[in-house]
Amino acid sequence: MLKGLIIKEFRHILRDPKTLLILFGMPLLQLLLFGFALSTEIKNAPIAILDHAKDAQSYALQSKIFSSGYFRQQEKLKNEKQIAQSFEGGKVKLVLVIPPKFAEQLANGNHVEIQVIVDASDINTGITLQNYAQSIIQNFQQQIHPTSKPFMQIVPKVRMMFNPELKSVYAFVPGVSALVLILISAMLTSVTIAREKELGTMEVISISPLRTQHIILGKVLPYLLLSMINAAFIILVGIWVLGMPMNGNVLILLLECLLYVLVALAFGVLISVKANTQQEAMFISLLSMMLPTIILSGFIFPVESMPWGLQQISKIIPASYFIEAIKSIMIKGGGFDLIWKPTLVLAFMATLLIILSIKQLKTRTN
Amino acid sequence: MSAIAVNGISKNFGEIQAVKPMSFSVKEGELFGLIGPDGAGKTTLIKILVTVLKPDSGFATIDHHDVVKDYHYIRNIIGYMPGKFALYQDLSIEENMKFFADVFGTKLEDNLELMGDIYKQIEPFKKRRAGQLSGGMKQKLALCCALIHRPKILILDEPTTGVDAVSRKEFWNMLQHIRTQGISILVSTPYMDEAAKCDRIALMQDGSIIALDTPQAIRDSFTYPIFGIRGANNYHLIEKMKSFPHLRSIYPSGEFAHLVMNQEITLQEIEDFAAKSGEKLIESKLIKADIEDCFIEMMQHG
Numbered sequence: 001m002l003k004g005l006i007i008k009e010f011r012h013i014l015r016d017p018k019t020l021l022i023l024f025g026m027p028l029l030q031l032l033l034f035g036f037a038l039s040t041e042i043k044n045a046p047i048a049i050l051d052h053a054k055d056a057q058s059y060a061l062q063s064k065i066f067s068s069g070y071f072r073q074q075e076k077l078k079n080e081k082q083i084a085q086s087f088e089g090g091k092v093k094l095v096l097v098i099p100p101k102f103a104e105q106l107a108n109g110n111h112v113e114i115q116v117i118v119d120a121s122d123i124n125t126g127i128t129l130q131n132y133a134q135s136i137i138q139n140f141q142q143q144i145h146p147t148s149k150p151f152m153q154i155v156p157k158v159r160m161m162f163n164p165e166l167k168s169v170y171a172f173v174p175g176v177s178a179l180v181l182i183l184i185s186a187m188l189t190s191v192t193i194a195r196e197k198e199l200g201t202m203e204v205i206s207i208s209p210l211r212t213q214h215i216i217l218g219k220v221l222p223y224l225l226l227s228m229i230n231a232a233f234i235i236l237v238g239i240w241v242l243g244m245p246m247n248g249n250v251l252i253l254l255l256e257c258l259l260y261v262l263v264a265l266a267f268g269v270l271i272s273v274k275a276n277t278q279q280e281a282m283f284i285s286l287l288s289m290m291l292p293t294i295i296l297s298g299f300i301f302p303v304e305s306m307p308w309g310l311q312q313i314s315k316i317i318p319a320s321y322f323i324e325a326i327k328s329i330m331i332k333g334g335g336f337d338l339i340w341k342p343t344l345v346l347a348f349m350a351t352l353l354i355i356l357s358i359k360q361l362k363t364r365t366n
Numbered sequence: 367m368s369a370i371a372v373n374g375i376s377k378n379f380g381e382i383q384a385v386k387p388m389s390f391s392v393k394e395g396e397l398f399g400l401i402g403p404d405g406a407g408k409t410t411l412i413k414i415l416v417t418v419l420k421p422d423s424g425f426a427t428i429d430h431h432d433v434v435k436d437y438h439y440i441r442n443i444i445g446y447m448p449g450k451f452a453l454y455q456d457l458s459i460e461e462n463m464k465f466f467a468d469v470f471g472t473k474l475e476d477n478l479e480l481m482g483d484i485y486k487q488i489e490p491f492k493k494r495r496a497g498q499l500s501g502g503m504k505q506k507l508a509l510c511c512a513l514i515h516r517p518k519i520l521i522l523d524e525p526t527t528g529v530d531a532v533s534r535k536e537f538w539n540m541l542q543h544i545r546t547q548g549i550s551i552l553v554s555t556p557y558m559d560e561a562a563k564c565d566r567i568a569l570m571q572d573g574s575i576i577a578l579d580t581p582q583a584i585r586d587s588f589t590y591p592i593f594g595i596r597g598a599n600n601y602h603l604i605e606k607m608k609s610f611p612h613l614r615s616i617y618p619s620g621e622f623a624h625l626v627m628n629q630e631i632t633l634q635e636i637e638d639f640a641a642k643s644g645e646k647l648i649e650s651k652l653i654k655a656d657i658e659d660c661f662i663e664m665m666q667h668g
Contacts (some may be wrong), residue, residue, distance in 0.1 A: 001471060004469055011454075199452055204452045204453070204511075206441075207418065207446045209438075209471065364419070366420050
């Protein structure tokens with residue numbers, strides 16, 4: 001029974017130029033369109049300080065940094081080794097390393113180097129944070145030597161972690177993948193079910209031995225396959241054409257894609273429960289998928305700078321977790337030890353939505 | 367034994383009573399017609415029977431199974447053809463049929479005998495996509511798909527609406543053929559002239575059954591004298607004849623006007639009255655009431 005449904009669905013797809021265009025044309029278009037980055041203000045970014053000096057001036061600098069409103073202290077580090085650890089866990093966005101005898105050197109008028117290490121895997125946030133840190137340090141210097149000539153006594157030494165060349169592809173390839181996959185998967189499934197409702201074929205196949213789960217699987221499986229082809233395509237273009245690194249495990253990456261696509265497909269089925277026409281389905285999926293994914297997933301605007309309410313919404317957007325996971329895998333080379341959290345969330349969302357969509361799709365009305 | 371039994375089924379949509387509580391049954395092997403104009407409640411009733419709509423009250427059984435509780439069973443044993451063509455337009459005739467055969471766990475070849483001539487007529491075009499077929503061909507394809515699993519009961523909602531006269535006639539012949547294979551059929555239609563092809567009919571109006579019997583018995587129950595008259599201009603003729611004494615009703619029917627009287631009257635009296643009113647009758651004759659006459663009588667005086 002399922003085989004017939006799947007064959008039929010593939011015929012629908014392959015015979016409709018519009019579907020094919022959305023399926024394979026849109027990803028490429030989006031990839032090219034989002035080739036730019038936006039910078040925005042960030043507040044309360046989690047950072048860590050490695051203070052080798054622990055003297056009056058180093059405390060003064062720290063208090064200046066934390067009173068700026070841009071940064072908050074996530075952790076205090078004890079040694080250089082911990083720097084890498086806190087970055088890999090994604091706990092901090094920036095680390096400041098204050099050298100030993102900070103106050104003494106300043107008093108003697110020597111050059112002092114402060115290391116500013118930035119997580120640049122999210123390029124927009126990285127650059128913005130680096131600029132904030134540099135201007136706070138400059139400001140601090142002017143305070144202790146109000147009369148001094150434009151002589152840089154404290155030299156911020158910047159190091160960009162993960163993305164030393166500050167390539168914006170690091171930000172937009174994961175973002176566009178998230179956007180394209182959810183749009184295609186959710187929109188196409190919701191539109192195809194709505195089309196069957198419009199044409200009356202949904203009623204006809206309802207009056208058959210087919211159960212709801214067959215009808216849903218018959219829709220989801222073909223699109224699952226096509227969406228996975230799409231995911232692979234986007235990632236390959238990202239790597240080969242746009243120079244995205246691939247430092248992690250391909251199988252883990254594909255697994256994340258699979259979970260994410262399942263979430264999107266199940267969401268599409270849920271949309272079609274409410275939508276009775278193809279237009280309605282298209283509209284609901286664009287509105288409920290595209291805007292939140294672009295705006296609230298951290299793809300373009302840093303989640304850290306959002307008001308509390310929007311941050312909470314960002315937490316229920318699947319793309320937030322998908323982007324986090326694939327950035328971790330591709331850029332940082334992370335395995336499950338780094339991405340078990342987003343993986344679990346996506347798996348949970350997929351299971352919940354599929355069960356919900358089977359329960360919701362009605363083959364009978366009151 | 368009844369193939370379909372309806373017992374006090376009703377359905378409201380908000381304020382509108384689409385189906386008022388009604389009861390009837392369709393015997394096994396019977397060709398049963400639901401006859402009535404648009405809005406009579408035929409489609410709503412059929413949607414309840416094919417288990418896609420739940421009734422507000424009453425119960426109904428198909429092949430002795432409850433349409434609400436045992437809907438999975440019923441979906442396996444009925445063949446359904448909705449009023450609107452609802453097959454995949456982008457699939458060919460053959461692909462549509464193979465799809466439905468697969469859904470019902472059967473093979474196209476197994477039931478070709480049941481479809482008989484119907485399939486033979488569309489077979490030459492089996493590679494053509496359903497969206498490109500004519501109305502009559504689409505209807506034959508839909509019927510083939512509904513028969514593909516050899517259903518016990520076939521339910522058709524206005525299968526002949528929007529189909530030309532020749533195809534309509536062919537279609538009813540096909541239904542007769544299918545019935546001889548032991549399949550019970552429930553069919554709805556707004557065309558009164560198709561009622562005669564059914565074993566029994568239920569005349570429906572505003573969500574109620576206003577008559578239920580064999581077509582012959584319903585026609586026989588019409589006891590008033592009825593005449594078919596034709597003039598140079600039937601519209602003017604009807605207007606003039608409205609002042610005829612003892613007139614029960616007059617209305618156009620095809621190329622004639624039907625004149626129903628409250629008491630016996632001769633053809634001569636009708637012709638005289640027409641002539642007096644300045645209308646010349648081209649033709650006038652005593653006729654036997656058809657189903658439409660019965661329906662109009664019940665609507666106007668029932």
